[in-house]
Amino acid sequence: MELEDLGYNDTVAQSMAGYNLDGLEPGRVVAEHRERYIVRTAAGEFDAEILGNLRFSAKGREDFPAVGDWVALSIYDSDFAIIHRILPRFSxxxxxxVGQFGEVQIxxxxxxxxxxxxxxxxxxxxxxxxxxxxxxxxxxxxxxxxxxxxxxxxxxxxxxxxxxxxxxxxxxxxxxxxxxxxxxxxxxxxxxxxxxxxxxxxxxxxxxxxxxxxxxxxxxxxxxxxxxxxxxxxxxxxxxxxxxxxxxxxxxxNPGMREFGIADSSFGLETAFDNIINFAQECKYNDCTHTNEKGCAVIDAVEKGKIDSDSYENYLKMERERAHFASTVAERRKKGKDLAKTIKSFKKNSMRIAT
Missing domain, CATH: 3.40.50.300 (P-loop containing nucleotide triphosphate hydrolases)
Known part of the structure; x- marks a missing residue:
């Protein structure tokens, strides 16, 4: 199988060249099993693990490979390889x-x-x-x-x-x-x-x-x-x-997914509900929530049948969900920064005591 059959193109090739990945092979992740991956290359399929540095530098799930990713890897034998880098994604x-507030699933x-x-x-x-x-x-x-x-x-x-x-x-x-x-x-x-x-x-x-x-x-x-x-x-x-x-x-x-929680998708909401967003531009207040404000053009459009009422309720539900996710992520990041400051202060005080 040629790499082009997997979607390899000039953009992927430029990424390989731009990161100076000489000696490594390009491959695409075709399956994932609990942080072990099957990667397909021009030479065939390989079981692969990620490099230790890549694992320890990861800040979240997005920093790990996912099915569909292009990666640079070194091949060690007939069926095993190590992933050194995830190439830039275009989507x-x-x-x-599910059940993990503020966390993302790829x-x-x-x-x-x-x-x-x-x-x-x-x-x-x-x-x-x-x-x-x-x-x-x-x-x-x-x-x-x-x-x-x-x-x-x-x-x-x-x-x-x-x-x-x-x-x-x-x-x-x-x-x-x-x-x-x-x-x-x-x-x-x-x-x-x-x-x-x-x-x-x-x-x-x-x-x-x-x-x-x-x-x-x-x-x-x-x-x-x-x-x-x-x-x-x-x-x-x-x-x-x-x-x-x-x-x-x-x-x-993909496995069936009955739950499909929205993760930081304000642009996605604006595009999916463009009809509501267009009416929102006519609202009296710039920070209108479109729930109970006087002069809300969205509520007026719903009452006049210009916006489907079910679509309107669905939009409000997903907007609340998106806002909750964003606030949860912000809270997690703040806790992480506070913990980092505490550790830094502890190390500084320990050094003073030692001297």
Whole structure:
């Protein structure tokens, strides 16, 4: 396999040259297993660990490799390598780590486009699409909405759902597919380009792995049978993995994620809810929270039906979530600085006592 099949381009090559990484090989992280990585290079796949200095200098999860990262590594034998540096990323999809306030979980790196996948069953939620869109926009990743399991409904219902999505979300492609009849797959395949990287985001059981298998034309990710009680596929994907399609595209499959917390995505919110932001510019006060202020153009637009009320409530919820995350991060950083000052002062006093 050529490096170009993994997405290697002039930008990655310039990064290798710019960091003076002579003697090291470029490779792309295709899987991660508890800080052990599988990296694919022009010479093949290698189990890899990160260099000790890289580990100890890391300030957060973002400083560790993630699936999709380009890295510079040294190869020691036929199947083992050491990662020396993570090359600059052009995009990074992340969310709040579940149950860890102020922490970030990396979803994938260097992604060009994200397929936002939902099935048309009882878990269908446009609010969830808006949440995914916020993360995509904040990460400079182009989104595409994919509705699956359309063979469960008739054509009129499918058209109704597509129009419902488009009424709240503009300027984002919406594709309806059936994993059973393969209806709509040609529209998805037209979007997949050689050397470009794609990521699938969606809850467990919506058909992401089946979608990937059908795009690949063979089984590359294991799927499970549909549950009779819930009409949903059982959770199978347990880790993130990068797959190179024969057509040339690169797809990262992810475990199902029911929780998708917003992490510092003010720009993403502004883009995902541009209609609300446009009305917000007409508010009487610059610091309007759009909740109960007199002269709020957003509230007025909601009351007049110019802004969808469900979208408005979803925006407020995510804005509160974003603000809470930002304040938690600030608090963690302050505690870290205070601890550093205490340690520095202790060391200084210890030196005085010693002399």
């Amino acid at each position: 990074l999809l992340s969310r709040q780590a 979803i994938a790196a260097n992604v060009d486009c994200a397929f936002l996948v939902q099935a048309i069953d009882r878990d269908f939620s446009i609010n969830r699409f808006e949440r995914y869109l916020t993360v995509c926009h904040s990460s400079s990743v182009s989104p595409v909405i994919v509705l699956t399991k359309t063979d469960l409904i008739d054509q009129s219902k499918k058209t109704e759902l597509i129009e419902l999505v488009k009424s709240r979300i503009s300027d984002v492609p919406v594709i309806a597919v059936s994993n059973k009849t393969l209806d709509g797959y040609e529209d998805v395949k037209k979007l997949v380009e050689r050397g470009k990287s794609y990521c699938m985001l969606g809850s467990s059981g919506v058909g992401k792995s089946t979608l990937l298998n059908n795009l690949a034309g063979k089984t590359v990710m294991r799927t499970d049978e549909i549950s009779n009680s819930s009409n949903r596929g059982r959770h199978v994907t347990t880790h993130r993995e990068l797959i190179v399609l024969e057509s040339g595209g690169i797809v990262i499959d």
